Amino acid sequence: MITKQYDIIILGFGKAGKTLAAKLGAIGKSVAMIEENPLMYGGTCINIACIPTKTMIIAASKGLSYEQVLNQREVVTSRLRNKNFAMLDTNPHVDVYTGYGAFTSNKEITVTAGDDIIVLSAETIIINTGAVSIKPTISGIDTASGFYNSTEIQHLPTQPATLGIIGAGPIGLEFASLFAKMGTKVTVFNIEPAILKREEPIIQELATTYLTEQGITILNSVTLDSVSNKNNKPVIVADNQNYTFDAVLYATGRKPNTEHIGLEHTDIITNDRGAIVVNDVCESSVPGVYAVGDVNGGPQFTYISLDDFRIVFDTLTGNRHYTLKDRKNIPYTTFLNPPLSRVGFTEKEAINKGYTVKTNEMLVSTMPRAHVNDNLKGAFKIVVDAEPI
Ligand SMILES: Cc1cc2nc3c(=O)[nH]c(=O)nc-3n(C[C@H](O)[C@H](O)[C@H](O)COP(=O)(O)OP(=O)(O)OC[C@H]3O[C@@H](n4cnc5c(N)ncnc54)[C@H](O)[C@@H]3O)c2cc1C
Numbered sequence: 001m002i003t004k005q006y007d008i009i010i011l012g013f014g015k016a017g018k019t020l021a022a023k024l025g026a027i028g029k030s031v032a033m034i035e036e037n038p039l040m041y042g043g044t045c046i047n048i049a050c051i052p053t054k055t056m057i058i059a060a061s062k063g064l065s066y067e068q069v070l071n072q073r074e075v076v077t078s079r080l081r082n083k084n085f086a087m088l089d090t091n092p093h094v095d096v097y098t099g100y101g102a103f104t105s106n107k108e109i110t111v112t113a114g115d116d117i118i119v120l121s122a123e124t125i126i127i128n129t130g131a132v133s134i135k136p137t138i139s140g141i142d143t144a145s146g147f148y149n150s151t152e153i154q155h156l157p158t159q160p161a162t163l164g165i166i167g168a169g170p171i172g173l174e175f176a177s178l179f180a181k182m183g184t185k186v187t188v189f190n191i192e193p194a195i196l197k198r199e200e201p202i203i204q205e206l207a208t209t210y211l212t213e214q215g216i217t218i219l220n221s222v223t224l225d226s227v228s229n230k231n232n233k234p235v236i237v238a239d240n241q242n243y244t245f246d247a248v249l250y251a252t253g254r255k256p257n258t259e260h261i262g263l264e265h266t267d268i269i270t271n272d273r274g275a276i277v278v279n280d281v282c283e284s285s286v287p288g289v290y291a292v293g294d295v296n297g298g299p300q301f302t303y304i305s306l307d308d309f310r311i312v313f314d315t316l317t318g319n320r321h322y323t324l325k326d327r328k329n330i331p332y333t334t335f336l337n338p339p340l341s342r343v344g345f346t347e348k349e350a351i352n353k354g355y356t357v358k359t360n361e362m363l364v365s366t367m368p369r370a371h372v373n374d375n376l377k378g379a380f381k382i383v384v385d386a387e388p389i
Helices: 015-026 044-048 050-061 066-089 170-181 201-213 302-316 347-352 368-373
Strands: 002-005 008-011 031-035 094-098 100-105 108-113 116-121 124-127 131-133 162-166 185-189 217-219 224-230 233-238 241-244 247-250 254-256 289-291 332-334 340-342 357-363 379-385
Touching: 008 015, 015 031, 015 066, 015 094, 015 124, 015 302, 044 050, 044 066, 050 066, 050 170, 066 094, 094 108, 162 170, 162 233, 170 185, 170 201, 170 332, 201 217, 201 379, 233 247, 347 357, 347 379
Parallel strands: 002 116, 008 031, 008 124, 031 094, 124 289, 162 185, 162 247, 185 217
Antiparallel strands: 100 108, 108 116, 131 254, 224 233, 233 241, 332 340, 357 379
């Protein structure tokens, strides 16, 4: 057994963690970065999420074959992964450990790498273990084959002719659009009355129209009875009807990845969703132990993880100007066609929060520019606080 002491240990090679490692290493701090999977150097975004999905969408829209789309995905992710690894590997103050890390006390993490056990300790520890897909609780899902999460679905060796998707949020619909573009017949199973449940009704309606025009079948307000296999194919039973597919994706949310990282050996507190509870500077209930990115239960975006980096870096370098309290109005985009971008409350959310609102909606087709572009799709909705300041 090897033991080693660092100024800072970072558990997980995510967006915030790798940026902290690079910046803290650059100012001479000794840093240990622990990543369990060499195919995940650089984290979720570049290897299994934002980057590969958009790469596949662009490759598919160029008319490339399924194999070429997969190949392009591999080319781009391995390029970025290698670049990310090199960024830390060449830093003389940073050691990268490839192995599974778990807390063995408040200030100690044990890394298991094959037969090697390495015990690392530091006064400052950053937890950046991301999130994992939530498997829906449907009878039969634990034993049936052909049901994949968002990572597994990107590695199917052959293109499914038919794909069922459970869930109609951003991830489910992005994959629906991607596979439809490649010629797969897609059916979306949505337990809610409308897709994109957090969006404005006008957006839900338009997105439904556009996805349907792409040949995607959307089944809203369904009850999922059970799943199983027939002739080795996945079957969904919904509202007493059987639907058979070549593959099924479940895109039913992601939860903070805290289950197997030894928190029971620490005084770190998690909430009922398994997220590490943090204060305004992303510090957990153990002083000096921080949680950044998806694992602290904030909005699940790469740029939020990067923003957590800013807060922790400021804190560790003695400058507490920017905290979670200062982060407001988080914008986001869902990569449908056309893309959906939003910042702020929906009309309903604003009213529920007690605001008096003024709203306006405008179809893109009413703008001359849309006609110039020969693309009339889309709409704008604006919700403003009607009370004078
Ligand atoms: C399909 C999909 C598409 C997405 N698209 C977008 C998008 O377009 N834009 C956007 O902003 N966000 C997108 N997201 C969300 C975004 O990917 C995440 O919010 C972001 O990557 C989270 O980063 P993180 O810093 O929390 O950690 P991650 O990048 O998730 O890194 C966690 C790392 O920790 C490692 N790890 C975990 N446990 C251990 C352990 N015990 N020991 C060692 N290593 C460990 C993991 O292997 C991983 O590399 C998407 C997500 C998905 C699933």
